[in-house]
Amino acid sequence: MSELATEPLLKVSGLARYFDVSRPWLARMIERLPRQTLKAVDGIDFEIAKGETFSLVGESGCGKSTVARLVVSLYAATKGTILFDGVDLSKLHTRTDIAPVRRRMQMIFQDPYASLNPRWRVADIVAEPLRAFGLEADDAARRKRVDELLRQVGLSPADADKYPHEFSGGQRQRISIARALSSNPEFLVCDEPTSALDVSVQSQILNLMKDLQKRLGLTYLFISHNLAVVYHVSDRIGVMYLGRLCEVADAHDLFAKPQHPYTRLLLDTIPDLEMTGRERVPVAGEVPNPINPPTGCAFHPRCPFAEDRCRQEAPVLRQTESGLAACHAVEEGRIPATEAVTPPQLP
Amino acid sequence: MALLEVRNLRVEFPTRRGVLVAVDDISLEISEGEVLGVVGESGAGKSMTGSAIIGLLEPPGRIAGGEIRLEGERIDNLPYEKMRRIRGAKIGAIFQDPLTSLNPLYTIGRQLVETITTHTDLSEADARAHAIDLLSEVGIPAAERRFDSYPHEFSGGMRQRVVIALALCVNPRLIVADEPTTALDVSIQAQIIALLKRLCRDHGTAVMLITHDMGVIAETADRVAVMYAGRIAEVGTVRDVVKHAKHPYTEGLMGSIPLVGHDVERLTQIEGAMPRLTEIPTGCAFNPRCPKAFDRCRTERPDLLQTDGATQAACWLYDRETAYV
Known part of the structure; x- marks a missing residue:
């Protein structure tokens, strides 16, 4: 049984999700258009160990939120498997099979204005998972649990009736967190939990999430586009570009020794708050249309190191000195040693 | 003479339940070719200040006091047609979306x-x-x-x-850019900031850059004004404000920004949230959240004072008479 301890809590392999974005049938027939698929997530693998924070970063449209939704089975996977604590989620079909696993994973959404029902009182919102999973049978016990949860996220029990x-x-994001915690989950998927918030409030929520992780032993899948936030919260980071992972590494290594050219580009875009006078070199180009992605490595049109092989053959994740990277140039040693973004000096 | 001079500007919104003051008695200046950053959290009044300057306040919002001068001429009380001529010709605008x-x-x-x-x-x-x-x-x-x-x-x-x-x-002589990069992806954001910086340098255009993102300000602006609850909390050169903030709010704000390379277990946090316009506390608007507040902060409202650093801050800590408290 000892190997169970090292078994990751979440193991995702070959995960893909395609969306049909074709025009309606009639329009397609008249204009003789083919069906079109959008490969939002196109074969990604990662593992999350118990108690760890794994983050996915990338620009809009890279598929990071789709991964979040796939993991909590809000979307069904087109291909690939998701193992949660050894259980294959795609094999669970009936409500009664899914419920015990669902209880153990919860999600926090980006927009605290859209994710709370405006017609429900806070007590009902926070207690919804309790009712859904039949956890606290009577009203008094449920109310007690709600009070406890609200206190845990820094609100007062009196707020329950608002x-x-x-x-x-x-405060709304705190309510979302209280709701997510109510079924005693072990695993939280946080999809941009702070990007709708002001910085001073963001720091409150990030601190709260870290405290809760320590106290309750939570495991996080954290989705964000903000690299500084990701650096602050993560143990390990996966960088996504057009539906694929292009680099996976420990948080420190990723920032100190970025391998993939796209990661280097992203790191270079971090605004310089230390006033080192570093001129950012903005990289030309934009994320291509995911309906019609470039051949080979999807990043090659923007990559300064692209060669013929990059245009033809899609790279896979391979071991590098600091983690995993999907890049032919890194594999062949064509990229000059990492020009790390100089870590800012402490003032 | 400064290119743009704003003196004691006050912007009000009459509502059924009373008058809301979105911008409360602020003064600022922008010189030729200068980039002034205006930073603050949502509801701080930074966009209202910008809209007032370009003459595009949404009714029922109105300028209730103070004056705005462009190249020495008042532009806050011009009739619509005249203002329309100035807007575009002398003041350009860039919005978020x-x-x-x-x-x-x-x-x-x-x-x-x-x-x-x-x-x-x-x-x-x-x-x-x-x-x-x-x-x-x-x-x-x-x-x-x-x-x-x-x-x-x-x-x-x-x-x-x-x-x-x-x-x-x-x-134009001046561009008011309200959150010009907020809706864009990070890699595009860097391109747009670099572009804006280069163009304004080449054309000698002054910019009022309104944003919530301290990173954008640090990279682009010459001077910065930090706004809180409709007032300027601190103003100074970017370097001074970013590195040696004096107002407790600015200090807290800077500490709450996560930085790559800084390994801190917890970020500094300012308790609470910015007050709504209907509930602005008496005295200094920041006093309920301020770790250094003392009696005077709860009763009397501070104006900008010279700090012991290079910035000016609206904080009683820097009033010589009460500094010993």
Whole structure:
């Protein structure tokens, strides 16, 4: 049984999700257009160990939120498997099979204005998972649990009788967190939990999430486009580009020794708050249309190191000195040693 | 003489339940060619200040006091038509969402030409040539070919470039840029900031850059004004404000920004949230959240005072008479 301890809590392999974005049938027939698929996530693998924070970063449209939704089975996977604590989620079909696994994973969404029902009182919102999973049978016990949860996220039990509109964005995100925690989950998927918030409120929520992780032993899948936030919260990071992972490494290594050219580009875009006077070199080009992605490595049109092989053959993740990277140039040693973004000096 | 001078500006919103003060007695200056950053959290009044300067306050919002002078002339009390002439010719504007600042029914070329011919004596053909030059200057590839494209045919980053071209097309003295990069992806954001910086340097245009992102300010601005609850909390050169903030709010704000390379277990956090406009506390608006607040902060409102550093802060800590408290 000893190997069970090292078994990751979440293991994703070959995960893909395609969306049909074709025009309606009639329009297609008249204009003789083929069907079109959008490969939002196109074969990704990663593992998350118990108690760890794994982050996915990337620009909009790279598929990071789709991964979040796949993991909590809000979307069905087109291909690939998701093992949660050894259980294959795609094999669970009936509600009764899914419920015990679902209880153990919860999600926090980006927009605290859209993710709370405006007509429900906070007590009902927070207690919804309790009712859904039949956890606290009687009203009094449920109310007690709600009070405890609200206190845990820094709100007061008196807030339970209010409606969401009476709270600020940060407080609403606290309510979302309380709701996510109510079924005693081990695993939280956080999809841009702070990007709708102001910085001073963001720091409150990030601190709260870290405290809760320590206290409750939570495992996080954290989705964000903000590299500084990701650096602050993560143990390991996966960088996504057009539906694929292009680099996976420990948080420190990723920032100190980025391998993949796209990771280097992203790191170079971090605004310089240390006033080192470093001129950012903006990289030309934009993320291509995912309906019609470039052949070979999807990043090759923007990559300064692209060669013929990059245009023809899609790279796979391979071991590098600091983690995994999907890049022919890194594999062949064509890229000059990492020009790390100089880590800013402490003032 | 400063290019833009704002003196004791007050912006009010009359509502059924009383008058809300969105901008409360603020003063600032922008010199020729200078980039002034205005930073603050949502509801701090930074966009209201910008809208007041370009004369586009949404009714029922109105300027209730103070004055705004551009090149020494008052522009806050001009009739609509006169202000419309100044806007575009002397003040350009860039907004957050490039899709809503462009007319979806006209080609970008037509929008540029219209703006140029409205404000200058150029002929249609000259205006067209000038517009194409501008489009290539803001980095639109094959400008001649894209001239007759509609806004929806451009990506977000390209659209924002068109908006910048539109703001610059008659060489205004000042550009008010309200969250110009917020709707864009990080890699595009860096491109747009670099572009804005270069163009304004080349054209000698002053910029009022309104944003919530301290990183953007640190990279772009010369001076920065930090706003809180409708007032300026601290103002100084970017370096001083970012590195040696004196106002407790600025200090907290800087500490709450996660930084790459800084390994801290917890971020500094400012408890609570910015008060709503209906519930602004008496005295210093920041006093309920301030770790250093003392009695005077709860009763008397501070104006900008010279700090012991290089910045000016609206904080009683820097009043010589009470400094010993």
